Amino acid sequence: MSRALDTFAAWVLGVLWISPLAYALWAAFHPPEFMANFVLTAPLTLDNFVHAWAMAPFPRYILNTFVLVTAILAAQLVLGTLAAYGFARFRFPGRDAIFLLVLVQLMIVPDVLIVENYTTMADLGLIDSILGIGLPYMASAFGIFLLRQAFKSIPKELDDAARIEGCGALGMLWRVYVPLARPTLVAYALVSISYHWNNFLWPLIVTNSVTVRPITVGLAIFGAPESGVSWPLVSAATLISVTPLLLAFLIFQRQFVQSFLQAGIK
Amino acid sequence: MRKEWVTGYLLILPAAVVLAAFTHVPIVRTVHDSLFSRASAIRPSRFVGTGNFETLASDPVFWKVLGNNLAFALGTVPVSIALALVMALLVNRKIRGQGTLRLAYFLPTMLPMIAAANLWLFFYTPDIGLLDQILGAFGVSGTNWLGDPDTVMPCLIAMTVWKEAGFFMIFYLAALQTQPPELWEAAHLEGASRWVYFRRVLFPMLMPTTMFVLINAVLNAFKLVDHLFIMTKGGPNNASNLLLYYIFENAFAFNDMPAAAALTTVLLALLALLAVSQFLFLDKRVHYR
Numbered sequence: 309m310s311r312a313l314d315t316f317a318a319w320v321l322g323v324l325w326i327s328p329l330a331y332a333l334w335a336a337f338h339p340p341e342f343m344a345n346f347v348l349t350a351p352l353t354l355d356n357f358v359h360a361w362a363m364a365p366f367p368r369y370i371l372n373t374f375v376l377v378t379a380i381l382a383a384q385l386v387l388g389t390l391a392a393y394g395f396a397r398f399r400f401p402g403r404d405a406i407f408l409l410v411l412v413q414l415m416i417v418p419d420v421l422i423v424e425n426y427t428t429m430a431d432l433g434l435i436d437s438i439l440g441i442g443l444p445y446m447a448s449a450f451g452i453f454l455l456r457q458a459f460k461s462i463p464k465e466l467d468d469a470a471r472i473e474g475c476g477a478l479g480m481l482w483r484v485y486v487p488l489a490r491p492t493l494v495a496y497a498l499v500s501i502s503y504h505w506n507n508f509l510w511p512l513i514v515t516n517s518v519t520v521r522p523i524t525v526g527l528a529i530f531g532a533p534e535s536g537v538s539w540p541l542v543s544a545a546t547l548i549s550v551t552p553l554l555l556a557f558l559i560f561q562r563q564f565v566q567s568f569l570q571a572g573i574k
Numbered sequence: 575m576r577k578e579w580v581t582g583y584l585l586i587l588p589a590a591v592v593l594a595a596f597t598h599v600p601i602v603r604t605v606h607d608s609l610f611s612r613a614s615a616i617r618p619s620r621f622v623g624t625g626n627f628e629t630l631a632s633d634p635v636f637w638k639v640l641g642n643n644l645a646f647a648l649g650t651v652p653v654s655i656a657l658a659l660v661m662a663l664l665v666n667r668k669i670r671g672q673g674t675l676r677l678a679y680f681l682p683t684m685l686p687m688i689a690a691a692n693l694w695l696f697f698y699t700p701d702i703g704l705l706d707q708i709l710g711a712f713g714v715s716g717t718n719w720l721g722d723p724d725t726v727m728p729c730l731i732a733m734t735v736w737k738e739a740g741f742f743m744i745f746y747l748a749a750l751q752t753q754p755p756e757l758w759e760a761a762h763l764e765g766a767s768r769w770v771y772f773r774r775v776l777f778p779m780l781m782p783t784t785m786f787v788l789i790n791a792v793l794n795a796f797k798l799v800d801h802l803f804i805m806t807k808g809g810p811n812n813a814s815n816l817l818l819y820y821i822f823e824n825a826f827a828f829n830d831m832p833a834a835a836a837l838t839t840v841l842l843a844l845l846a847l848l849a850v851s852q853f854l855f856l857d858k859r860v861h862y863r
Contacts, residue, residue, distance in 0.1 A: 311669075315669045317664060318675050321679070322671075322678040325678045326681065328690075328694060331693070335696075343702075344704065387589040387592065390586070390588060391588070391589035394581075394582045394586040398581055399578060399579075403582065412597060413593060413597045414849075415845050415846070416845050420818060421597065421604065423834045423838055424603050425596055443592070447592035447593040449593065452589060502684060506684075508803075509799065509800060513822070527686075527688050527689065531688075531695075532803075532804060542692055545692075546692045546693060550685050553684060554685075568741070568744055569745065569748045
């Protein structure tokens with residue numbers, strides 16, 4: 309009895325949770341007159357997608373986002389791996405104090421320092437550039453923290469073995485540490501990709517042209533109520549914007565969820 | 575040994591430079607700038623001590639925004655955590671469509687806040703919006719959900735809960751999977767009801783997860799403002815304005831940099847408080863003994 313009740317509750321919640329997306333699908337694939345008229349015989353159409361696609365440079369936005377996310381991730385992995393290796397395996401004065409300072413960024417994320425970071429970007433001449441959007445995120449305390457944990461769990465004996473083989477510090481990092489920390493690197497990469505694909509506030513502030521704007525900012529301009537675009541078009545544009553990441557998520561679902569978990573539990 | 579020092583410093587140097595440039599230096603500069611007046615063409619900026627904070631304290635909008643942010647946190651955090659726990663408990667056991675349900679709960683997490691705001695905006699549109707159409711069947715209609723100061727916050731809170739609960743669910747799911755099934759069997763044999771088992775055994779055991787999720791949820795309540803750009807712009811009459819959005823307005827719309835710096839300092843203080851409380855509570859009092 310209670311079992312059936314649980315199943316029922318779970319499904320009610322599930323339907324409720326999926327309904328906003330399901331509704332967007334309905335609105336996007338039907339003519340505007342069926343926007344709130346749910347008859348199963350309503351004709352399907354791709355017109356909304358065609359119009360939305362023609363109204364804003366979505367391919368360009370998606371390309372910008374792709375370049376942005378890739379650049380951030382590449383820099384985060386390189387800087388994070390080097391720093392984590394330094395913190396995990398080397399002894400130098402002030403190491404623990406510096407590590408504590410790194411951890412400050414876990415709480416005070418770059419997203420809240422928009423005012424000062426904007427000034428810095430203006431001084432560097434990086435306003436309205438993809439580098440300008442990405443730079444504040446390129447050293448990530450979270451990444452350094454995760455990788456340091458992973459590196460610390462690698463037995464030191466492997467170091468000695470590699471050292472006898474004639475490996476230097478960087479050779480050891482590349483041949484021993486990076487391969488062994490692969491699951492952590494993948495987990496971190498997926499978390500970073502989904503964060504930066506969806507990030508909005510800072511990219512909005514620091515960009516003002518089509519050639520650098522990421523998809524979230526493009527979508528916000530397209531869908532803003534004052535732009536007066538009709539609801540089915542907004543639905544179509546929203547679906548276009550979320551599809552790349554959602555598709556990646558659906559294909560690699562297990563890895564994504566495992567990654568969030570691994571990243572969260574540490 | 576000196577060689578080890580040099581290698582260590584060189585390894586952390588690139589990350590340290592970027593971190594310092596975009597986290598530590600801006601923090602110090604924010605606090606510094608919050609103590610100086612606005613520069614104008616005829617008068618350079620000068621030291622005003624706590625002047626900017628006094629201005630803030632006498633600004634009713636500031637108090638309103640701060641109150642909104644607390645209400646937003648109080649509205650989103652407990653509900654999304656409770657729902658996340660319920661979701662995890664529901665789909666932890668084998669039930670029909672377990673995978674589909676987990677996906678349904680989790681999917682909103684993968685959407686950008688902007689997309690979520692777009693979807694929900696239409697629900698809340700007066701008359702033609704879905705919510706009004708459904709309520710219209712019961713004779714209630716014409717509610718301007720996002721345009722009424724009394725309803726706007728609950729509407730935004732509902733959307734945020736929808737967006738976040740699934741994310742927190744996976745941490746509870748992971749924790750639940752480490753619980754031995756014998757525990758429930760033993761409790762069941764002793765005659766414990768499900769509620770008693772949950773309250774006396776399961777919930778205390780999940781405390782570390784709850785604390786982790788709690789910290790993240792509170793942090794999100796202070797840094798999530800994307801939806802305001804689409805749904806309300808902080809209105810009507812600042813009824814839905816949040817601290818970070820108000821900082822954005824002051825810096826980039828009103829061009830009042832000292833106010834933006836003072837507001838950011840307040841936000842930094844709140845986050846520091848959160849960090850300290852995490853440090854004090856997270857490691858000590860939460861573990862089940």
